Each structure stands twice: as structure tokens, then as C-alpha cells.
Amino acid sequence: MSSADELPTPTLDSESAALLQSISSHGGYAYVRMSTMAAAGDFRAAEAAREMAWEQLHSGPWHSVLPVWRDAYSMACLHLARLHFLRRQYRDALRALDMGLIMGGSLLRPDLDRAVATVTAKAREDSTQTENEPRKLVEEMGETEEVRVLPARSLSCKRVEKKSGISMESFLRDYMGKEFPVIITDSMEHWPARSKWNNLDYLLTVAGDRTVPVEVGKNYLCQEWKQELITFSQFLERIQSKDSSSAVPTYLAQHPLFDQISELRRDICVPDYCFAGGGELRPLNAWFGPAGTVTPLHHDPHHNILAQVVGRKYIRLYPASLSEELYPYSETMLRNSSQVDLDNIDEKEFPKVHDLEFLDCILEEGEMLYIPPKWWHYVRSLTISFSVSFWWSNNENPNAS
Structure with missing residues (x-):
């Protein structure tokens, strides 16, 4: 041997x-x-x-x-x-x-x-490799059907500001320091992922036989929600199927995929903004799924840059000051999640929600959204979507959880 x-x-x-x-x-x-x-x-x-x-x-x-x-x-x-x-x-x-x-x-x-x-x-x-025309994961995007099924009042209030060429000083002073969201439009052009991740054959080559944990069901707050272990190729088949936007979508959510598959990690770069304030970078997470996948209204303890690599997403944000009006769960494990289903608001049970002001946006390919700590956010994929979240903690409290 x-x-x-x-x-x-x-x-x-x-x-x-x-x-x-x-x-x-x-x-x-x-x-x-x-x-x-x-x-x-x-x-x-x-x-x-x-x-x-x-x-x-x-x-x-x-x-x-x-x-x-x-x-x-x-x-x-x-x-x-x-x-x-x-x-x-x-x-x-x-x-x-x-x-x-x-x-x-x-x-x-x-x-x-x-x-x-x-x-x-x-x-x-x-294996034998043949040269074929690359198959795209997401084709050219016009207005998508999913825009028609957004929560009530979507795109009717103040939009998240879009900015290009934000200096580190300006980001720290005007957004991170004030804990206010902003979309950064020009910081991902150099990422290999911008072209590679919309190539179905590339994804199958580097990850097709790898096993990943996925979520099955509308979202983690639903009773029928479950987790499965499947191959990446099986996952790609599911999200491309005609019924992928049904009531039980499959979603690769909040998984440290880049620790597991190093070739995908080499396709992205940590934004310089994540080092603002001298905080500690947390593990990177992948969010990959079909149109219609929803992350329900919740907040996170860290600074977050959500980078939209493939596809587009609708995102709604409420400031931390409105926490009481958003009816968080009392259970320890879910206290960062709202009881309110924005897709179907029960106005008798949650009367404070309907008239609340919020910021929202459609996050396009190649854009990054800065989400400050404790800001509530709801996310819905409008197409097949592949995103990366970069979390980092405050320097004065690097061990916050």
C-alpha cells in the first residue's frame, strides 16, 4: 500500500x-x-x-x-x-x-x-472535467414576483440610505458610532465570489459532495421547522426546484460554512469596516436559500455587515428603542425574537406594531448592509440568495453574547 x-x-x-x-x-x-x-x-x-x-x-x-x-x-x-x-x-x-x-x-x-x-x-x-457554458444559479433579475408578497407597508416608509466610497473615519463617526444602518454599494467588486458563486458548476465542483446542515420549514419559530444533514448538491437541487418557494423551503442559515469549506472562504474578504472600533471579529456565517426564505423579526448583540453576493433581499429594520412595541418572547432562548409575524400581523394581539415607523430596503447584489447591535430586522429573499454576515463585537465588551 x-x-x-x-x-x-x-x-x-x-x-x-x-x-x-x-x-x-x-x-x-x-x-x-x-x-x-x-x-x-x-x-x-x-x-x-x-x-x-x-x-x-x-x-x-x-x-x-x-x-x-x-x-x-x-x-x-x-x-x-x-x-x-x-x-x-x-x-x-x-x-x-x-x-x-x-x-x-x-x-x-x-x-x-x-x-x-x-x-x-x-x-x-x-474525475473528467468538460468545458461547457457556465450555468448560472440566478439569471438576470428584473422585478421579482416576491416583491408582491412583502409585509404590509413595505417600501412605504424611510429607506435605508445607500452610500459609496465611505471612508473608515466616516463609517465610524456617522454610522457605527451613531448605531445607524447604511448600505455600502462599492466594497465587494474585488471578491471572487461575485462571479464564482453565481456559477452552478463552480459550486458543485468545490462543495457538491460536502455535507451541510440545513433548515427545513418556514422559519425557526414555526412548529414544523426542523434541521437535516444533506449534501451541498442535494441542497442546490432543492433550491432550484419549481416548488422551492413552497411552505417548506430549505435554507442553509447561520452556518459557519467557510470554516468547513476553505475554497469558499478564499472567495470573500472581510470588509475593513469590521475592524472599526478595534472590536473582535466573530465567526462568519452563510445564508443561502431559495426565494421566499424568511428570517423572522429579531435582533443580534453584535455589529453586523450583511453582504449580498448573489440575488436580492428585502430587509426591514426597527431601532432598539422600539423593543417593547415589538413584543419580544419572554423565554431566554427566544428573547431576541419578536412574537409578531410581519407576514400576517395579528393586530388584536399586537396592536402597537402597525403604526411603528421603520427603515427598509431591497439589498441588491454587490451591496452590504450595516446593521447595528440590537436593531430589529426581518429578512426575506426575493430570489435565490447567497449572503454572508460579518459580526464583530464592541472593543469595550468583546465577550458580549
Whole structure:
């Protein structure tokens, strides 16, 4: 067996003995036995070890899961991926590695990232590429049908100001310092993503076989809402289907996609504005879905720049001073979300909402919207839409959550 047939796992090689000992100390004797057999090439043992670790990950609330079991899950995923790789089952190997990235611990993260790069390169090497006219994810956009189904009073109040060439000094003084929204129109032209992400074939090439978590349902406040793990190619099929704007759309929302798929991360740049005030940049999140996907009215604790790479979105904003009139939930987990469904306002239950003043806009491709902390915002995709949010904290309170 040549070295080209093996996945490099230097961290696992050096940490395996200590990790297995730690797992044993927490009662994972059966896991250790299966993992040892998996390391020796037993495929069924590798599957069994991963299943044992999976059960531990779901034995109680996520925050109560012992970190050693997250690392155990990563270990099992690496063993399974290695054996799939030996069989040239590259899609299966990538799925195992992605599950390790999504659900596993941090100890073996370097090996998972390294293995993804190796498997991806080998899969492309073995595939045949043909030169065809690029297929667009979103065609040229005129006025979209979705504009007709916006919430009541949309585009009737004050619009968010659009500005080009905003200096860092002006942004800090006039917008971030005053905590007031603004659309920046000219800061994304140099991003490779501006052309690449509207190329369906490019997305399939760099991410088609990767596994991602998606949301299924109108939004996270609805009872029928759920999450699934599917391949990126399956996701692309769903959002392009004729019924993708139905009552149960599929949405890749608030996921650190760029930590998982490094090639997509290289297609974007962190806006200089995110370093204004000396705050701390938070993980980047992707928002990718069909027309009609909605993020209900809510607020976030951080400064936010929402960059619209592909497609267009309608966004409505209310200042933090109107929080009481927007009827936030009292439950701790949802207190940053409003009980008001802007698409169907119950004016008897929420009488204060109808006459409130707001800012709104249609965010076009290539534009960035600055959303200050605690500003309430509702977002609806008017087309297939691919956006990136950049969060950063205040320098004086970098650990705010």
C-alpha cells in the first residue's frame, strides 16, 4: 500500500493513545475496542465506533456532553474516512469527514481539514472535467414576483440610505458610532465570489459532495421547522426546484460554512469596516436559500455587515428603542425574537406594531448592509440568495453574547 492511498492523520497518530485512555476512563471500553479494530482496518468496527460516539453526543443536552466524546466522534469519522478512501469511495469519505467537522471536537480538527483537502484533490484528479457554458444559479433579475408578497407597508416608509466610497473615519463617526444602518454599494467588486458563486458548476465542483446542515420549514419559530444533514448538491437541487418557494423551503442559515469549506472562504474578504472600533471579529456565517426564505423579526448583540453576493433581499429594520412595541418572547432562548409575524400581523394581539415607523430596503447584489447591535430586522429573499454576515463585537465588551 503506497502513501498515496493513505489519509494523513498526524494529530491522531500522536494523540490516539492518550485519547483512548481518556475515553476508557469515562467508561468507553466498547468504543476503545471498536476503535482499535477500526485502526487496524475493520470497516464494521469503524462504523460501530462512530455509532457509539454518536449515541454519547445525544445522551443529553449538547452543553452537557463531555468533550472527550466529541473527540471520540472525530476519531471514528477519521477511521471511517480512511477506509472509504482506500476503497476510492470519495463521496462517502467526505461525508464522514464533514460529520466530524460538524459534530466533533477540536482536538482532531487539523487532521479532518487536511483529510478533506486530500480527498477532494484525489476525487477531482479521478474525475473528467468538460468545458461547457457556465450555468448560472440566478439569471438576470428584473422585478421579482416576491416583491408582491412583502409585509404590509413595505417600501412605504424611510429607506435605508445607500452610500459609496465611505471612508473608515466616516463609517465610524456617522454610522457605527451613531448605531445607524447604511448600505455600502462599492466594497465587494474585488471578491471572487461575485462571479464564482453565481456559477452552478463552480459550486458543485468545490462543495457538491460536502455535507451541510440545513433548515427545513418556514422559519425557526414555526412548529414544523426542523434541521437535516444533506449534501451541498442535494441542497442546490432543492433550491432550484419549481416548488422551492413552497411552505417548506430549505435554507442553509447561520452556518459557519467557510470554516468547513476553505475554497469558499478564499472567495470573500472581510470588509475593513469590521475592524472599526478595534472590536473582535466573530465567526462568519452563510445564508443561502431559495426565494421566499424568511428570517423572522429579531435582533443580534453584535455589529453586523450583511453582504449580498448573489440575488436580492428585502430587509426591514426597527431601532432598539422600539423593543417593547415589538413584543419580544419572554423565554431566554427566544428573547431576541419578536412574537409578531410581519407576514400576517395579528393586530388584536399586537396592536402597537402597525403604526411603528421603520427603515427598509431591497439589498441588491454587490451591496452590504450595516446593521447595528440590537436593531430589529426581518429578512426575506426575493430570489435565490447567497449572503454572508460579518459580526464583530464592541472593543469595550468583546465577550458580549
